[in-house]
Amino acid sequence: MAEGCPFHQPGHADDQVTMKSPTGCPVSPEAAAFDPFGASYQLDPAEALRWSREQEPVFFSPKLGYWVVSRFDDVKAVFRDNITFSPSIALEKLTPAPPEATKILESYGFAMRRTMVNEDEPDHMERRRLLMDAFLPENLEQHEAWVRELVRDYMDLFIDKGRADLVGEMFREIPMTVALRFLGVPHEDAKELRKFSVAHTLNTWGRPSPEQQLQIAEDVGRFWKTAQDILDRMYAEPTGEGWMYDSIRMHKVHPAIVPESYLRSMMMAILVAAHETTAFATTNAFRTLLSNRESWNDICENPALIPSAIEECLRVAGSVVAWRRIATDDTIVGGEKIPKGGKLLIVQASANRDQSHFENPDDFDIYRHNAAEHLTFGYGAHQCMGKNIARMEMRVILDEFVRRLPHVHLVEDQTFEYLPNTSFRGATSLWVEWEPAQNPERRTRSVLENPTHFHIGAPIKDDILRRVVVTEVEREAEAVIRIDLVDPHGRDLPDWSPGSHVELVSGEWRRYYSICGTRGDRSRLSFAILREPEGRGGSVHFHDTVKPGDVLHIAGPKNHFHLDETATRYTLIAGGIGITPILAMADRLKALGKPYTLHYCGAGRRTMAFLDRVERDHGAALTVHAGDEGCRLDLPRVLGGLSEGEQVYSCGPERMLEALETLAVNWPEGTLHVEHFTARSSILDPANEHAFEAVLADSDLTVQVGNDQTLLEALTAAGVDVPSDCCEGLCGTCEVAVVEGHIDHRDLVLSRTERDANDRMMACCSRAKDKRLVLSL
Structure with missing residues (x-):
């Protein structure tokens, strides 16, 4: 029996297998039937690959000629290693062009070569480091006010009509306008570029017929020529403001690192990337939110939830479905042998619905604590540089809608159509209706005042709070009360698994408590609180003040104390x-x-x-x-x-857990699982700390960590998204892999054996013993 053939199991009869992969392994019937241009994948790629996540996470698709990767950990691993898995085929035409189409492109001088998307190291990071300043969070702040004015201008055009196709009248227009301004392209040149950008998507990732290819080639050629004419004018007078002007000036200083051919390819590629993906993502987000009316109502009530809502939309309905890579050597992904030269379709949309990483992955939950860990933006050195521009645009658009058109709803029975391709997804139209007489600004223009200002970057976890109502407070033992919580609108609360906890929030008080109710009863959440007079004050506050009818907030449920159900x-x-x-x-x-x-x-x-x-x-x-x-x-x-x-x-007092950890020294790894009540002191004393540098191996960046900041704080300030929760070394959420360097462990998550391995650390509290750490980030 061949190793790495997961379908060679009971129930997969050999006579069902009719094809073989390039490694000689028989192809399962499900893999043989997989068609990325079929109706199921085009409608919902994550659902179409559910069978793969559950049975065959890496498989060869004969119809596509690619290895398909569907699980979160495997997709992230491929993104992480951009040496073994080269991005060089990311912009390769999926459907070869007929000679006639090639001649058309040649007639326009089409010469698309390497861009940030499809170039290998070391060239990629050398260029990226020179050209990324404009994408840093602190440099994006200046664009927010202008983006908001742009959104308001477009909304003014239809605010009193009562009906609109948001794609045609707004969502396709704004991202292109923002992209052009960011690049520094004059407004008068925008009209021509808008016409042809969609052709590049179909040309690269679609399966057009030979006849369609000819028209697409014309459109791509005209797009290319228009972009080059604009670049020529910018090149001749490189004194303007914008990313392309910055790149031209950098080319003149570093022509070997930023050659002219690179500028010409990027002029077209970045317009497509910034325009298509953001337009599709915004369309998908609005369709998702308006189809989940309770979530829409929640963000209308509390716009601070908009960043987390956007991340959840990017997780369940992101615009980037899949990227491509090619193996530079024989390797293994998810237990499957991939030969040198093997092409991979890594499906982020499927990874984003992987239940091994996201609890209740099929539920749409704007309060999900780890939604920002989605892979829609990619990961590692090739993670989307424009992710925070896209976030900013989507947040501002949504904020303006919940203020000005909170009563908007989808037009019923409309048909949603998508451009047929493997990698990008978004409806070509989105019709909505509303009653103009109910527009809030007809009553008062104050709705336009004091708009929500959003932090640039990943959502702030302290803002992701669910409103709940206390229904019961009962004494369960001496100094112990039980509190029951329900949704204020009578809705189901999220499902939870054994070991889960919530963060209970009341004013300035935020404390973690494990859930102890009846699992399966989604009408309420229950937890118990021990009154600790010598503690930090949270338990006393909740004991003394909480009563039935009170409105509180929770974050979660979250689980860092999972029960392995496979033990004997x-x-x-x-x-x-x-x-x-x-x-x-x-x-x-x-x-x-x-x-x-x-x-x-x-x-x-x-x-x-x-x-x-x-x-x-x-x-x-x-x-x-x-x-x-x-x-x-x-x-x-x-x-x-x-x-x-x-x-x-085990869960209990520190003395008991320390005794258990001492006993467990000689046990097999993974036998003992503990959860701590409290952290050791997490207060950073700069006088007793030293600065160090963190080298991010996956991203080829170096971050300086001061003696007055944690590693997590330094990474966040550098625009690197690292998930976090407790920030006290208790939960393990901010774990990062360590490639090199000695770790000063200060967490209560890792066992002694895990610490001795010196290959991972908690970014919120642990530090470098010396002056340098190399991380897998």
Whole structure:
């Protein structure tokens, strides 16, 4: 049986296999049937590849002649390694041109060569470093006010009509206008360029017929010639403002790094990239939000949610569906052998719906804490330079709509059509309606005052808050209360998994609490709070002030304490209020029929929350260790005879967790899983720290980390998106891989063995022991 043939499993009969991949491995029936130009992929590429994510994450498509990559980790790994996986074919025509079309392009002098999208190292990063200043967050701030005025001007044209095709009347126009201004192209030249930009998409990533190719070649040729004529005028007088003028001036200083041929190719490529992708992304976002009316209403009520809503739209309905790479050597992706010269279609749209990375991936949730980890912008050295321009445009457009047309809705029964291609997706029209008499500005022009100012870059996590109402506050034990929360509109709350927590927010107070309710009951979320008079004040605040009917906010649910459901046996150990995540795990294991034992420790039964329910539901597996009864937990005895494949989960006081970690030193890696209550002091003392540099291997950048800032802060300031949550070294969200250098670990996430491996760290708190770290970023 061939290694790396995932369909060679029970249920895949050999007589079903009729083709072979370039490695000689038989092609499964599903892979043989896959057609990126078929109706299912064109309608919803992520859904069309669900079977692949679940069964065959990397497969060879005979119809396409490419290896298709569908899971998050594999897609990210290909993006990360731009040496093994060259981007040189990213702009290669998917459908070869007939000789007649080639002659047409030649007649226009078409000479599209290397751009930032399809060039290899070291040329790519040498150029990128010279030309990226204009894309940095601090340099994009100056464009926001102008973008808003532009959006208002376009809206003024149809605000009183009551009906509009947003694509034709706005969404295709604004990104092109912004792109031209950013480049420095005079406004009078914009009209000609607008006509032909769509032809490049079909020419490169589509499957036009031979007859269609001739007209497309004409349009592409005219697009090229128009762009070159504009560039010639700019080149002759390079004193203007804009990215193309900057690039021309850089060419004159560094002609070997920024040659003229590069300027000519980029003049066309960046217009397509900035225009098509942003126009499609905006169209997809509005269709998604208006199809999820409750989410639309939420951002109308709270525009601060717009950045997170945009990221979730980019995750579930991004405009960039897939990119292409070619293997420069024999390699392995997702366990599948890829030969040298093998072409890969890496499908970000599928990766963005991978349940191994996004919980409840098919749900549209504008409160999703890790939506910004989507791969729509790519990753690593070739991540989209214009991502923050696109974010800014989409946020401003959406902010203006929720102010001026909150009552807008989709026209019913309209047909959505898409340009047939493998890699970019967006409807060619989007019809909406509204009642002009209800326009807020007819009552008061104040709706145009004090617009929302958005931070440039990824969303600020503290803004992603869901409004909830307290329905019940009950005492569960001495100094322990249970709080139940519901949605204020009676909607379902998100599903959650054992080990999940929420961040509860009340004014200035933000604290993390594990969910301990009944999983499957999406009408409410329940958690327990231990009053800690000697703590930082949060628990006392919630104990003393929260009452039924109060409106609070939560972030989450999130899970950094996942239960591995594949183990053979489990030992669960809870100390005090640590019963909350452990109880949810016990409930799940019982439902699965998995063997487990549960040890619940406390000072006395009166202090042990949910004890009645634990005894009722888990009595057969339970041992209660009440200190005032002289029944203390003997960890070495209880854990002295772990069976093969058994896993241990524990949450409780630091002393107990430290004892467990000491016992686990000789256990197989991955046996012990713990969750801490609190972090060590996370206050940075510059007097006792030293500065260091972080070299980002995937992006070929170097970031300086001062003695007064964390690595996470330095990366964020440099425009590098690194997910984060607690910022206290508790959750593991901000983990980054370390290639070289010695780490000063300060987190409570990694085990001793993991720290000794010296290959990953938490960016929010850990630092370099010396002066330099090399990271896989």
